[in-house]
Amino acid sequence: MSKTIILLFHPDLSRSRANTALARAAAKLPDVEVVDMQSVYPNGIDLHRxxxxxAARLLAADRMVFQFPLQWYSTPPLLKAWQDAVLTRMFYMHYEAEGRVFEGTELLLAVTLGNSADAYRSGGSNIFELEALLAPLRATANRCGLAWSSPFVLYEAHKLSPEALEAAAAEYVDRLAEWIASTPSRNEEVA
Incomplete structure (x- = not known):
């Protein structure tokens, strides 16, 4: 059985219509697990604890999605703390047993933004293109041997009407289903 895990990093999911709608829609897909990381780690994450x-959660999955709002041109603090704790463990402290096994896993970002797409273009009000702002995550994926996929991006997420948000959630589900169908399962045995 192939499993996709969506690690949802939002500081207060109860205040995000967009991330809530995306997560609820994605959770309806077969073999997809959505984990609200802020509810799991309300006081932060610790490498040793x-x-x-x-690491066990990741090793049980075939594919991984980071879903998060881009805030002040960066990921939410818990995503960075999660990277520091989990990836440090897997790729520096327990590479043979964990990091090496996790290499080759497919990674997709699902990013919500408050601004328009034009703000994230060359010459836009944010100066940098979205690709440049996501470069640290792409570099991390590269360092960890993860297969990078083109991100799913939802602009002006907080401004969407209920109908537009429903359409965006359906688009997200379609993208996930297509991505899952087209990417190899890391944990399936080869006959």
């Missing part, structure tokens, strides 16, 4: 459990 939480790293082993998170």
């Amino acid at each position: 939480d790293g082993e459990g998170e």
